[in-house]
């Protein structure tokens with residue numbers, strides 16, 4: 399017991415020493431290339447359930463790991479918001495991005511309605527190129543917390559118009575909510591953004607031709623051209639749409655590596671699948687999210703001394719349980735139902751919950767929960783993400799403050 403305590407104390411001192419050295423040296427210690435991945439709604443159990451599925455596919459009961467959970471530094475973050483025990487994505491996105499608690503429903507403002515600025519803004523001011531990427535619309539809650547300031551996450555049209563003030567180089571996502579305003583008769587969002595100096599391309603081909611020679615560009619999925627974005631990557635993915643991994647590759651290609659960069663990549667549909675208690679959709683979304691992390695990881699292996707990768711979630715969604723009622727998960731049954739339904743959800747939420755439970759996967763809610771979320775890190779400064787933290791600590795750890 400004593401020995402364990404001594405080891406823990408020595409370790410804590412080592413971590414303290416590392417962080418104070420970081421404080422002394424300030425910006426010199428920051429990673430040149432930073433990737434922040436946010437799995438929306440991805441609690442630790444979502445990772446465990448996905449790894450259980452991967453193990454089943456490998457003919458095992460467990461032991462298969464996603465790339466993110468193999469990272470050497472692991473911590474957990476609390477997620478409560480300024481006004482609720484249980485956060486929503488706009489408040490937790492703001493807490494992660496801006497390092498300050500916010501009220502549910504708000505983006506980029508604190509509880510006193512004062513605009514607060516994100517880790518992306520701070521790095522951009524220091525000369526980093528910035529890319530903000532999501533599988534869901536670019537003006538959805540989580541991505542908007544990095545560049546917008548609004549009393550309501552539901553003001554999609556106004557949120558899009560905060561993009562030019564950010565000056566960020568690259569945005570990518572499904573497209574835009576409220577593309578032509580709330581009533582549908584305002585100036586189109588992409589026209590407004592093009593007037594402010596952004597090349598906006600739908601689909602890879604159009605993006606490449608329009609962004610060539612430009613400093614700032616926005617990629618939108620081809621299936622949302624000139625309409626409100628509302629696509630669900632795992633279940634409703636259009637053939638021409640690209641993955642989170644591909645959107646990141648496109649952004650890295652566009653931005654280049656001459657200057658330092660910061661990328662935020664959100665796996666937004668993990669949350670949407672979890673709200674609907676769709677186990678297989680959630681699992682495939684987590685696998686897609688991990689594939690995007692692989693793109694960053696491959697870059698890290700080329701630039702190990704200059705790159706930091708941090709992976710976390712904004713909150714847990716669904717109150718997910720691995721092992722509800724039985725100690726054997728019926729993965730074959732879950733997978734068959736999913737394949738037979740054409741990978742679409744044919745059950746209503748009540749039926750879904752019963753079906754999942756019959757396979758030993760439990761969902762206790764169609765909403766968010768207050769469970770801690772995992773934090774995985776690798777690379778320069780990754781040791782700061784070991785242990786217990788609050789989501790508001792993440793910004794400062796990235797900035798070495």
Ligand SMILES: [Zn+2]
Nearest residue numbers: 439487669715
């Ligand atoms: Zn949600």
